[in-house]
Amino acid sequence: MLAGSGPSGFYNAPVTKALVFSLGLNTLLASFLDVRHKWHLQLWPQLLQHHQIYRLVTTNLFFSTTSELLFGTCLLYHFRILERQWSSSKYASFVFLTSAMSTALNVASLFLTRGLGFKSLRGVPAGPYGLVFAALYAYGRSVPGTYKFKFAGKEWTDHVLVYALSFQFLLAQLPTSVVGSVCGLVAGVLYDLNFLEMKTFRLPRFLQNLAHKAFTPLFASSPPTGRLAGTTIEDQRRELRDRYTASMRGNAAAAAAAAGTGGIPVVPVDPPSPDAIAQLENMGFSRPRVLQALRSTNNHVPAAAAFLLDNRQ
Known part of the structure; x- marks a missing residue:
């Protein structure tokens, strides 16, 4: 349950x-x-x-x-x-x-x-x-x-x-x-x-x-695999949010270290992949919002999903 x-x-x-x-x-x-x-x-x-x-x-x-x-x-x-x-x-x-x-x-x-x-x-x-x-x-x-x-x-x-x-x-x-x-x-x-x-x-x-x-x-436990285990959209939403929360502390520390050394955040050159766009669109979000979320998170799907969930209209 x-x-x-x-x-x-x-x-x-x-x-x-x-x-x-x-x-x-x-x-x-x-x-x-x-x-x-x-x-x-x-x-x-x-x-x-x-x-x-x-x-x-x-x-x-x-x-x-x-x-x-x-x-x-x-x-x-x-x-x-x-x-x-x-x-x-x-x-x-x-x-x-x-x-x-x-x-x-x-x-x-x-x-x-x-x-x-x-x-x-x-x-x-x-x-x-x-x-x-x-x-x-x-x-x-x-x-x-x-x-x-x-x-x-x-x-x-x-x-x-x-x-x-x-x-x-x-x-x-x-x-x-x-x-x-x-x-x-x-x-x-x-x-x-x-x-x-x-x-x-x-x-x-x-x-x-x-x-x-x-x-x-x-x-210590191994990180989760890239494949989502949830069988429903609701389960996958929660899983993406939880996976993002579990991983972003390390990403935030790395970003802070880059900022402290004068590093500049890297802007992704490649556009978001069709699979990433489709995965987020299947969760019920519009294509413009999906593209915006992926661009703002360097094409990181769990981070983009968490961003969309936290900013639902």
């Missing part, structure tokens, strides 16, 4: 790849050792009596059930578009901040519900609920819908499919899963509001360098 979110795979999304694979491995290992139901976040007796502070960290490292693993990793995989838009450095900082904030909010919520006498809300299930729903909020705020459709007399975007899957994930362990999900949404709102300048925070440079050297060989 979510496969049309862009080019498949983890190209330019190593943080997402590390999250998905580590969550899957940790959940399978915890299931094999029969301990995955013992690491949820609960005040009494785990935190207050036994002082098991490590639960504040371990509760985010795996899911309690296989269904949660399936829905959670599917959503995180879909949200890799955030990493491609922001950069891996910013997304890793987002993961750290929202996970820490949502965990702190979980503890505060448990104290509140304990004081109010809600016996059914004594703990929060294991799993990065906070991260998933913080990323869901960021996704809804920063990623535009690719296509619209009508249902029950109302107009919807393709985002509704992501929200439906998120709602299914929310129902995994009612009512306790609601606490973690709401805390994640609050963390996402605070990040979006740039509370305490959170958007400017980055993990220390030495940690980034260490992670790059240690994990790049494990989590």
Whole structure:
């Protein structure tokens, strides 16, 4: 259902790849050792009596059930578009901040519900609920819908499919899963509001360098092929937009380097190829706009498609 979110795979999304694979491995290992139901976040007796502070960290490292693993990793995989838009450095900082904030909010919520006498809300299930729903909020705020459709007399975007899957994930362990999900949404709102300048925070440079050297060989992915995988115009539009977003950071850096050395942008001599023109015209754009977009992007089809999508009339 979510496969049309862009080019498949983890190209330019190593943080997402590390999250998905580590969550899957940790959940399978915890299931094999029969301990995955013992690491949820609960005040009494785990935190207050036994002082098991490590639960504040371990509760985010795996899911309690296989269904949660399936829905959670599917959503995180879909949200890799955030990493491609922001950069891996910013997304890793987002993961750290929202996970820490949502965990702190979980503890505060448990104290509140304990004081109010809600016996059914004594703990929060294991799993990065906070991260998933913080990323869901960021996704809804920063990623535009690719296509619209009508249902029950109302107009919807393709985002509704992501929200439906998120709602299914929310129902995994009612009512306790609601606490973690709401805390994640609050963390996402605070990040979006740039509370305490959170958007400017980055993990220390030495940690980034260490992670790059240690994990790049494990989590680096090959770039997508030139052929589009989408079977519909809407899927191909989203795929072109995502492929362009994933690649343009390097192009922008190269352009900046050329400008810094006095370089002059190269104007393409050859006219746009008929295949490139036809591909963009098949997406529903007029020929004059297609030619203008191709000329302004040096005949780079994904960049031209993204330009046209971002400037739809």
